[in-house]
Amino acid sequence: xxxxxxxxxxxxxxxxxxxxxxxxxxxxxxxxxxxxxxxxxxxxxxxxxxxxxxxxxxxxxxxxxxxxxxxxxxxxxxxxxxxxxxxxxxxxxxxxxxxxxxxxxxxxxxxxxxxxxxxxxxxxxxxxxxxxxxxxxxxxxxxxxxxxxxxxxxxxxxxxxxxxxxxxxxxxxxxxxxxxxxxxxxxxxxxxxxxxxxxxxxx
Amino acid sequence: xxxxxxxxxxxxxxxxxxxxxxxxxxxxxxxxxxxxxxxxxxxxxxxxxxxxxxxxxxxxxxxxxxxxxxxxxxxxxxxxxxxxxxxxxxxxxxxxxxxxxxxxxxxxxxxxxxxxxxxxxxxxxxxxxxxxxxxxxx
Numbered sequence: 001x002x003x004x005x006x007x008x009x010x011x012x013x014x015x016x017x018x019x020x021x022x023x024x025x026x027x028x029x030x031x032x033x034x035x036x037x038x039x040x041x042x043x044x045x046x047x048x049x050x051x052x053x054x055x056x057x058x059x060x061x062x063x064x065x066x067x068x069x070x071x072x073x074x075x076x077x078x079x080x081x082x083x084x085x086x087x088x089x090x091x092x093x094x095x096x097x098x099x100x101x102x103x104x105x106x107x108x109x110x111x112x113x114x115x116x117x118x119x120x121x122x123x124x125x126x127x128x129x130x131x132x133x134x135x136x137x138x139x140x141x142x143x144x145x146x147x148x149x150x151x152x153x154x155x156x157x158x159x160x161x162x163x164x165x166x167x168x169x170x171x172x173x174x175x176x177x178x179x180x181x182x183x184x185x186x187x188x189x190x191x192x193x194x195x196x197x198x199x200x201x202x203x
Numbered sequence: 204x205x206x207x208x209x210x211x212x213x214x215x216x217x218x219x220x221x222x223x224x225x226x227x228x229x230x231x232x233x234x235x236x237x238x239x240x241x242x243x244x245x246x247x248x249x250x251x252x253x254x255x256x257x258x259x260x261x262x263x264x265x266x267x268x269x270x271x272x273x274x275x276x277x278x279x280x281x282x283x284x285x286x287x288x289x290x291x292x293x294x295x296x297x298x299x300x301x302x303x304x305x306x307x308x309x310x311x312x313x314x315x316x317x318x319x320x321x322x323x324x325x326x327x328x329x330x331x332x333x334x335x336x337x338x339x340x341x
Binding site for chain 2 (some may be wrong): 002003006007009010011025028029031033034035101102103104105106107108109112194197200201
């Protein structure tokens, strides 16, 4: 079957495209983009707003607390939230550079794969750093709460050291696994699809 | 026509309109406006758009009957349905290429839109044509 024959079948039977009116187009433009980048951006904005609101609520709560370990624990959490704000701002800046739909398909796939892989790497690394930091902070404030001398004495016992190491490893493995699972569920399949499309083009 | 499911097709059309609107600033007249529009549309359909999770209503190829009909007037619609089903069973890249070819887009523009050479377009188009022929014969 020649291409011309296929074109004839196509031309003679393709339902005529109904052109859209101005108001219909205007209505479409008001709707949210379903693109992968658009969705990630909305997620990051949601996380950013949630962090600001949560941080503000925590700040108000901290002022009601008497001076002590608990207060300092929440102060450190607030500092972490500030770090997160920069982190979200960086993510949004990264995502704003993604709109390269006007280039050819192959180049667009390469750009998207690089950007998405970079974004996921950045996401994983930031959590790989932040989780242990938070774990250490927790230990420090437990130490402060119980009294430094008592705490040092307690953790210098071999069974306590073993328990601490076990907890640290468990905490780290669980957090890494959770982050990986979450990212794979959200973006991993899409990334695999993009890679297979690029392979298809390069064959 | 790129998507078989009418709901997904509408969503995709809307997404393409949004992306065309957003990307208009990137049009610098280096390529034809139609090539630029095809690039945005196909890049949106293939790489940037994530379908909503809803039940896909597309018919399974195994349940379809691909028989070439007599080319009489009454069978035109049937031929068209077979062609459409055959297209739906191609890979996404192949689908994008054949759709452009059926819409009379020159090979040069297809090559520019996809990012491959014209020779490559020719070779791939022969393969696609052969695939469609087989799918429509079975």
